[in-house]
Amino acid sequence: MKTLSNKKRKIIVADDNRGVNDTIRDALCEYSFYVIQTFDGDETIKSFKKEHPDLVFLDYRMPEADGMGVLKEIKSYDTTVPVVLITGEGSEKLAVQAMKAGADDYITKPFSLHDIVDLAYKLINDRDARIENMRLKERVDAYREYLAAITETMGEAIITTDANGQIIFMNLMARKLWGTEQELKGKSIDVLFDIPPSDVFSEIQKTFSKGNNHFGAEYIFRRNNGSTFSGLLTCSPLKSEKYSGGLVIVVRDLPDMEIMRHQIINTEKMASLGKVIEGITHEVRNSLTSLGGFSRRLDRSIESDTHQKIYVGLIIEDVKRLESMIRDIEEYVNYTKIHKPNFLLANIKDVIDNALIKTFSSGKFSRVTYTVDLPDKEEKIIADHNYLVEAFWHLFSNACEAMENNGDLKIKVRYELSFVVVEITDTGKGIPDEEIKDIFNPFFTSKPSGTGIGLTKVYMIIEEHKGFITVSSTVGKGTRFRVYLPRKRI
Numbered sequence: 001m002k003t004l005s006n007k008k009r010k011i012i013v014a015d016d017n018r019g020v021n022d023t024i025r026d027a028l029c030e031y032s033f034y035v036i037q038t039f040d041g042d043e044t045i046k047s048f049k050k051e052h053p054d055l056v057f058l059d060y061r062m063p064e065a066d067g068m069g070v071l072k073e074i075k076s077y078d079t080t081v082p083v084v085l086i087t088g089e090g091s092e093k094l095a096v097q098a099m100k101a102g103a104d105d106y107i108t109k110p111f112s113l114h115d116i117v118d119l120a121y122k123l124i125n126d127r128d129a130r131i132e133n134m135r136l137k138e139r140v141d142a143y144r145e146y147l148a149a150i151t152e153t154m155g156e157a158i159i160t161t162d163a164n165g166q167i168i169f170m171n172l173m174a175r176k177l178w179g180t181e182q183e184l185k186g187k188s189i190d191v192l193f194d195i196p197p198s199d200v201f202s203e204i205q206k207t208f209s210k211g212n213n214h215f216g217a218e219y220i221f222r223r224n225n226g227s228t229f230s231g232l233l234t235c236s237p238l239k240s241e242k243y244s245g246g247l248v249i250v251v252r253d254l255p256d257m258e259i260m261r262h263q264i265i266n267t268e269k270m271a272s273l274g275k276v277i278e279g280i281t282h283e284v285r286n287s288l289t290s291l292g293g294f295s296r297r298l299d300r301s302i303e304s305d306t307h308q309k310i311y312v313g314l315i316i317e318d319v320k321r322l323e324s325m326i327r328d329i330e331e332y333v334n335y336t337k338i339h340k341p342n343f344l345l346a347n348i349k350d351v352i353d354n355a356l357i358k359t360f361s362s363g364k365f366s367r368v369t370y371t372v373d374l375p376d377k378e379e380k381i382i383a384d385h386n387y388l389v390e391a392f393w394h395l396f397s398n399a400c401e402a403m404e405n406n407g408d409l410k411i412k413v414r415y416e417l418s419f420v421v422v423e424i425t426d427t428g429k430g431i432p433d434e435e436i437k438d439i440f441n442p443f444f445t446s447k448p449s450g451t452g453i454g455l456t457k458v459y460m461i462i463e464e465h466k467g468f469i470t471v472s473s474t475v476g477k478g479t480r481f482r483v484y485l486p487r488k489r490i
Helices: 018-029 041-051 067-077 092-101 113-153 172-178 200-209 254-301 307-338 348-360 385-402 454-464
Strands: 010-014 034-038 055-059 083-087 105-108 157-161 167-170 215-222 228-237 247-253 344-347 368-373 380-383 407-415 419-425 468-474 478-486
Touching: 010 018, 010 041, 018 034, 018 113, 034 041, 041 055, 041 067, 055 067, 055 113, 067 083, 067 092, 083 092, 092 105, 105 113, 157 172, 167 172, 200 215, 200 228, 254 307, 344 348, 344 385, 348 368, 348 380, 348 385, 348 407, 348 419, 380 385, 380 478, 385 407, 385 419, 385 454, 385 478, 454 468, 454 478
Parallel strands: 010 034, 010 055, 055 083, 083 105, 368 407
Antiparallel strands: 157 167, 157 247, 215 228, 228 247, 344 380, 407 419, 419 478, 468 478
């Protein structure tokens, strides 16, 4: 019989009878065990704490501290080390008490040295197996926690089912959309849909029966608050004997995906647009300079209280408005040309705080209330602090203007696997579906004044940070922007 590893194993032999002690020592040393001899209780406890043995043979009757007291002290220090109690013949009742107190086995005098050696191998092997199992269990538990953390922080809804299509598990995003696990566990996946399709589960199984291991389709889903959304459902079979026939389902909000694709298309379009705008603004400014100068000279030469004076005044006001617009456009063009972020460690909390100060310090939005929900743990990202402040200032200001200076602005920060997500929700008038696709375009605006460049800058800044931004809106209820910033610079 061999131990589970090649290292020399330590065994304490604690017996005040030197003859018995030496006999046990010699038998164990013959099989390459390293033996530490002790002859009283106190010495045994000190040696145990110093040597950290793999096994203890402990005589019940010893000076200084009896075997039962030593046993309890050893087990309070390390429960994994096996202890064998040595008792005299006829002391079985004491042995039973010792077993109840934590002893792993007992032998009675006189004993066979062969039995001593066999027992040493058995108990040390058993201990090694227990420690290895504990180590493996800790690794499995840690891996499970890691997978659970990933699943819970993902931005997509994840659901698993049994072989009958009944819900077993839902991650955080799925619970936000459809309710708690307690409410939905055991129910068919049909409850996820607005108007349940013919039989999604059967359709998925039919696909898998043909040898495919992936299913994907678009459906209309119904949230637990009654609203609906268009989503992409992707599905794969669970690779497990225990959950054979079960499914892993991922649902992603399609509007967010469409806007992300639209933003990618916009990148090249905005780059070329900037060059065209630069040329146009130069020509327009020259004409405005002449028009403004002549109209002001004309205004000074016309008498008051005449129709001509009124008409010239209107021309001057329009010229001022156009000049202001040209300044905004030129600022945008210059911004695109000299935009060079300085990436350093930045705290997202500080960015949001500074953007809020910039938004509300003027008092313009005094009737808007705001709340900020931040994770307990602060995290820094690689970013340009000032540019991010500008981006969030535009987003906060737009939200306040959409609420016509009377509403609730909510800002929530959360950590996903790869991104810091800043969610900005307002209770404003909302954005019609047909306008959402254009809101990041330069000069698109639904306001009576302004150039519509603010959100274009936001888009450029977030893109420069290797992030992206999504938006969803319900007319009459409000708008939600989500800004995704990489936790690590790509």
